[in-house]
Amino acid sequence: MAYQYKRRRPSIIRNFWVYRRLIGSAVLLGLMLWFIWANGAPVTVALPFRLGMFDSTVGVIILLSALCGSLVTILVMTVFFALRRIRGPQNPSDPQNAKILDEDRPPADYASKTEEGFPNSGW
Numbered sequence: 001m002a003y004q005y006k007r008r009r010p011s012i013i014r015n016f017w018v019y020r021r022l023i024g025s026a027v028l029l030g031l032m033l034w035f036i037w038a039n040g041a042p043v044t045v046a047l048p049f050r051l052g053m054f055d056s057t058v059g060v061i062i063l064l065s066a067l068c069g070s071l072v073t074i075l076v077m078t079v080f081f082a083l084r085r086i087r088g089p090q091n092p093s094d095p096q097n098a099k100i101l102d103e104d105r106p107p108a109d110y111a112s113k114t115e116e117g118f119p120n121s122g123w
Contacts, residue, residue, distance in 0.1 A: 035059050 016023065039059030046053045 032063060035063065 036057065036059035039057060039062065041058045042055060043058050043061060044053060044055050045061060
């Protein structure tokens with residue numbers, strides 16, 4: 001018996017979708033390299049508390065500061081979510097208020113005892 005399935009013709013769009021992460025990373029790297037090249041003015045950076053000084057370009061310094069800002073944001077959000085998880089869900093602070101809410105609700109078997117709805121529905 002002969003092979004009955006035809007091979008699909010290669011498609012640029014399908015190949016782009018398969019390699020989208022690789023292509024996106026290459027575009028991002030290209031933009032970063034262009035940004036560093038376009039902002040090539042020399043600059044001297046002095047770290048606080050006389051920790052040191054180094055010479056670089058404006059483009060590299062801007063990208064490094066953005067990276068530091070992203071890292072600080074990740075750390076702060078991690079601490080925020082950890083503290084939220086430790087505190088637990090927000091419970092009503094006043095037990096008397098929770099009791100009033102419970103009295104205001106219908107009983108748990110209300111739906112089975114009500115006369116409303118479709119009579120003799122069979123389900």
